[in-house]
Amino acid sequence: MxxxxxxxxxxxxxxxxxxxxxxxxxxxxxxxxxxxxxxxxxxxxxxxxxFKMRGAANAIMSLNEAQRKKGVVTHSSGNFAQALSLAAKSLNVPAYIVMPESAPEVKKAAVRTYGGQITECPSTLKDREETASGIEEKTGATFIHPSNDxxxxxxxxxxxxxxxxxxxxxxxxxxxxxxxxxxxxxxxxxxxxxxxxxxxxxxxxxxxxxxxxxxxxxxxxxxxxxxxxxxxxxxxxxxxxxxxxxxxxxxxxxxxxxxxxxxxxxxxxxxxxxxxxxxxxxxxxxxxxxxxxxxxxxxxxxxxxxxxxxxxx
Incomplete structure (x- = not known):
């Protein structure tokens, strides 16, 4: 394309x-x-x-009204977790953030400050993807990848x-x-x-x-x-x-x-x-x-x- x-x-x-x-x-x-x-x-x-605030904001703004209402979900141990949380808060969209249990507490605290709802999981990519997929199914939230989107x-x-x-x-x-x-x-x-x-x-x-x-x-x-x-x-x-x-x-x-x-x-x-x-x-x-x-x-x-x-x- x-x-x-x-x-x-x-x-x-x-x-x-x-x-x-x-x-x-x-x-x-x-x-x-x-x-x-x-x-x-x-x-x-x-x-x-x-810089990740830019991509997070654009991804959420590219969703239609029905999608925004159901929210967004991602898995990230750091900057994109914070970016998607803040962008979602700015646009009144729920944000579900999957973070590995090993992520620094300071980063988890920042995500919570920005309004992201954290679900913790083991730190393997497989666990992160499966946990995010479960949230997608349960809430109807749209998955947004931190870089491959x-x-x-x-x-x-x-x-x-x-x-x-x-x-x-x-x-x-x-x-x-x-x-x-x-x-x-x-x-x-x-x-x-x-x-x-x-x-x-x-x-x-x-x-x-x-x-x-x-x-x-x-x-x-x-x-x-x-x-x-x-x-x-x-x-x-x-x-x-x-x-x-x-x-x-x-x-x-x-x-x-x-x-x-x-x-x-x-x-x-x-x-x-x-x-x-x-x-x-x-x-x-x-x-x-x-x-x-x-x-x-x-x-x-x-x-x-x-x-x-x-x-x-």
Whole structure:
């Protein structure tokens, strides 16, 4: 199915009342370190602290009145659980959130604050899917996947659209890659709103399923994912993967030490709180700075929901 520029523009207009147009920041020092011109789209300042508010709002607004009345359901251990809860509350829609028992209490508390009704389950994907399916059957709620849902993908792409509207001559847009919703949406934004702008993904070596998927042409998974970038442990899906294959340039992998170093740079030099997943894109640029020398690069800072009890420094 071909996505059009008009579709993306309509999504941007639709969700505008329910999201923040987040600031774009720059750092002279980080420009010097990388030898590039960097523009940071700060989704850590988005409602609920991450870009996922965009996709959640668009997915709910794409439902008809009868569907909205019965509510929405998802399974998520973190940011999408919060995003769907807040978006649903803003639109007066019930939200049923399946969370693994092992999810941090701080994240469960945030979901409850936003009005989400939590059902806990064992932490395996099978248990999460079965529990969500049971809620669907019982309530008639519509299931919304955190990343493998076209309405979610188009919503996530609006962050890069705003970035390119503010800075139309970027050479690259770079985002972290987890479940694939942000990179797929950003690639479509670069295609339609950029001026020969290319989209690149950044991923931890410890969870490099998307990089391997690009090599093999089929969706790969991770046996384990021992990375500090806990938001990037999920796999690509059958809806976002074809968009990624067709529209992104490549994926750059980075080490855990490179992620921690980039995270520290952002905290210390830009004075903003970002989560480890957000630092992966800057780590990729530093790793391959010769390739990016003198280029104009937009980075989507994906979120700022940090567990302050588990800082890496």
């Amino acid at each position: 071909e996505i059009t520029k008009l579709q993306l523009q309509k999504v941007q207009e639709r969700i505008e009342p329910y999201i923040h147009r987040t600031p774009v920041m720059k750092s002279r020092l980080l420009n010097e370190i990388t030898g590039t011109e960097l523009w940071f789209k700060c989704e850590n300042f988005q409602r609920m602290g991450a 076209l309405d979610v993908i188009l919503g996530q792409g609006t962050a890069a659209i705003e970035l390119l509207q503010d800075h139309p001559n970027l050479d690259y847009v770079i985002t972290p890659v987890g479940g694939g919703g942000l990179i797929a949406g950003s690639a479509l934004a670069a295609k339609y709103f950029g001026n020969n702008c290319r989209c690149i993904g950044a991923e931890p070596m410890e969870a490099d399923d998307a990089w391997r998927s690009m090599q093999s042409g089929r969706i790969e998974t991770n046996e384990s994912a021992n990375t500090i970038a806990d938001g990037l442990k999920t796999n690509l899906g059958d809806i976002n993967f074809p968009i990624i294959l067709e529209n992104i340039d490549r994926i750059i992998r980075v080490s855990e030490e490179e992620i921690k170093s980039a995270l520290r740079l952002i905290w210390e030099r830009m004075k903003i709180i970002v989560e480890p997943s957000s630092a992966v894109a800057l780590a990729a640029i530093i790793r391959e700075k010769e390739q990016f020398s003198n280029k104009k690069i937009g980075i989507v800072i994906s979120g700022g929901n940090v567990d302050l009890e588990r800082l890496p420094f």
